Amino acid sequence: MSATGLPLTIEFGGGAELLFDGKKRHEVDLPGEEWTLKRLLRWLRDNLLTERPELFMQGDTVRPGILVLVNDADWELLGEGDYKLCPRDKVLFISTLHGG
Template sequence: MVLVHLGVSGGLEPLFGCSDKDIQLPANATVRTAITWVRDNLLNGDTEHQFMIDNQIRPGILVLYNDADCELVGMDQALQDRDSLSFISTIHGG
């Protein structure tokens, strides 16, 4: 098992019911498997469509792995103990 710190901000907090949380994932977890685990285990109610579309993170949600954009790091990046994974909405109402 690996312990990963999950951060949520930019208006996504109601989907998860928190702004940060430590989660335990299997030892062979990647960013991609962590996102699936988060979707299946942490989202409140029927909110998946606000987080993912067709098994992809919704446009407008930035995914950071240890403060680096996952589009640069890669979704198959293996997670290590004490890594951080953050979801930040870049779309705000006003």
């Protein structure tokens, strides 16, 4: 673990990046040590989300149609929001919602 916190790679795809200033990849170093995916979602909403939060979050989780992968594994297999993040985890959010 780094001296300053928890280093993570956060990526967005399938159009989700448009909600985060169009940036697909974010290297972050979160303060402190105990981070779950649920806490990360709140941090993303408060710190990186630049538009239309209702397209990314519903309540305290991602809205239906947003796939969440941690190190290429579906978060549903890892306990969803309760998953404890580890240093250098890669968290990927992919939107399956497309206009037509």
